[in-house]
Amino acid sequence: MTTTSGPGAPAPKLAKRPSPVRKMNRAVDERFHTQRSLRENLNKVFPDHWSFMIGEIALYSFVILLLTGIYLTLFFDPSNTEIIYDGSYVPLKGVEMSRAYASTLDISFDTRAGLVFRQIHHWAALLFVAAIIVHLFRVFFTGAYRKPREINWLIGVGLLVMGIFEGFAGYSLPDDLLSGTGLRIASSIAQSIPVVGTWASFLVFNGEWPGTNFLPRLYVAHILLIPGLLLALIGAHMGILWFQKHTDFPGPGKTEDNVVGHRVFPVFAVKSGGFFMMVFAMLALLGGLAQINPIWLFGPYDPSKVSSASQPDFYIGFLDGSTRLMPPWEFRGLGHTVAAVFWPTVILPGILFTLLALYPWLESKFTGDRESHNLLQRPREAPTRTAIGAMSITFYVVLWISGGNDVIAKTFSISLNAMTWAGRVGIIILPPIAYVVTKKLCIALNARDHEIAHHGIETGIIRQLPSGEFVEDHRPKPDPVPDHPVVPTHRFELSPPGEHGNGHGKTGVATRARKAVTGFFTEEKAEGGEEPVSGARH
């Protein structure tokens, strides 16, 4: 029986004596029946758009984290045992410190390529979380999370949370003054949880703060538990993406039922591989040239010392900010206390991440949109969603800025109390303003698109008609530029007509409440939704 080879292999070649590579291919195939699935996967089409590379940056940073992390494990000693430092960093000679801190100093000063890989590792961690956040923005504002991709959104939110925990565990390991202070606050947060808090803190830290032999535990979490979980989640994330195929922007020839772009082999694979190298190169340059977390300047952890203007890594900043802005609401009664830190560090992120995780289902519920979507939307096409996004980002940014309000106050000679109050007021009034402005902006942009589609582009040429009337010439909208997303000319409707509310006839409070919220989601479509679809969409 003759085997049929894959595409691009003209028939004559088959007659030749097979090369070793082909022989190997056939040997594998005879055992695993690979030809069809390999061909399918190599021919998989990936669409082209710059915004699709943001998730790739997160993936590649993770790979670089694994590579540099493995190197660091070979030299790091996660031990709480106190020793007297005798390495080559003179200012700390003779100082008592943990082995963890001493070995981090050794990695920085006495290990070949130690500091450069430590710094690449730290930069990669920042890039990992940053890329996840920007990727989340991309997915959110283009509606890429809609059915059938809600589960991948959920996994993505899980990756973000895990990434934040992993980063925090990582920069807490060196046991320097900064990381010790961060852990001290973490133990206070654990302690603040009602009923189980004290026990939780004692179990995690193995006793009263600063605990007993806590660093080996943290190390296991940082190099085994959380990375294992991240790896599994990333595998699922990529597997689902592969299976469901990537979303794409509308464009010439692009429909809900196809994918247009490059096949995995050869172009996409080479481009992507090159992009991985570029991300690695950027991190290598940062690691070599831009100092990060110079732990030798902070000194070993001492519970009675703290440096002013100490800042966590950027992704923890919003929690620092929420803690600073929180009014002193500590509740005491019936022999128990609920600490003030509980609200901004447990309840608030709990609510935020729950809403984030559930957003695809919430939107689907309120809009009644149960359809599958493979084509993306531009942010303006879904004004309510975009406004919710802008509102959430504003909320986050106010918290984030407040996390560094002491630094800002000092730099610009503002009163710290004024900064705190500005944050407290800002967190309440700025998000709604962002919501309203964004929504109006989206609606106005849609109106402009609509205007151009129907009347063409203003030319600035004024003509006088024989009747004496003055008119401005418009020229028609140009044809869509090939290979670029097409500006759709129809107004977006979040809710398919007739499927509103999904609760006809019901008059319960819940139904009425949902209908009210649904109106909130879809009000922008009142201005007419039956515009002609541009010729590019079919």
Place this chain on the structure above:
Amino acid sequence: MSEQDETPAGGGGSVFDRVKRPAGGGSDGGSGGPEVLGTPPAPTDSTQLEEHTAWRHAGVAHRAPRAEDVDRRAERRAERLIAFWFTASVIGTLGFIVANFVGDKHKAYYTPVLGTALGLAVGGLGIGMILWAKRLMPHEQAVQERHSFKSTDEETAVFEEEVALGFHDMGLGRHKLLRRSLLGAGAVLGGLTVVPLLNLTNAKPGKKLDHTHWVKGARMVTGEGRFVKLGEIAIGGIETVFPAVPITNASGETEFEPLLDLHAKADSATILVRLEPGINKPRQGRDGWDVDGLVAYSKICSHAGCPVSLYEQQTHHLLCPCHQSVFDVPDGCRAIFGPASRSLPQLALGVDDEGYLIARDGDYTEPIGPAFWERS
């Protein structure tokens, strides 16, 4: 829409041509019909193959041919440029190896040189690869169909029926005792996970958070191990102190052992502040806790446990650098701004016969540091 994707004018032997123009495929371009990439599938299993074949849809998008597509010299220039970057990568790699082994790791240049060399090593490869894909590989617009994920009603019905049959065979519905004992066993086994969790510590919380290392008569010792005497601290000055507990040595004399380990520092760190005479307003029942303008308060913030370490002489405010809680020292270290809601606990000060400052009454009268559930 009948344009070809690209029009390779002239350069019949370019990379583009060789890959994208399998024998017999070229004539389809003008007809407007979809064109299969690569060799048309063998007729035997065509249905299977077509389903997963990437299609090139004539007229999906067209681009002007690149210089590399029409000009062999441009193609070679591109090739040389790519080779240049690959060579740069080799130089970067060699540079990294040399710097790593020959370089002096204690010199300031060491880390920047390593980072730059590594950046060149991987970056050169990256730039080369991207140029290769963009300049020399064909710009294709492959089209692939998507398929609905939903199974047919029949598939679903058959599957559900089979599973229902399976459950029927298991008989969990019929055998009540079996079902209940299984659920019970599962729940108990699940409860077993609590055991390793509780094994994480032997140190039960108990009343540990209510106490510190201060005892009656403990001297106040600085982080450097110096006992603090009355009068040493100037007006407006501060000092962080820890307990030095009295112990009786072998010859029956009393010695003071400074407790400067992390655990003692974590809960017993105390800040001494010397206020101007007369401005301290002792709380009710705390008369005489201060000595000569000196007051002692816990240094562990009542909010999240950071050391409260910034003192502003003019306003007599203590500030926690972590979350900016502000405490008013003369007013019993009351929390006056920021997220902290409780005053810092005060320690009653005394002076022993030799003039050293001591904890007059022993430990703090309330738990120090951040709140916890069991705190009343």
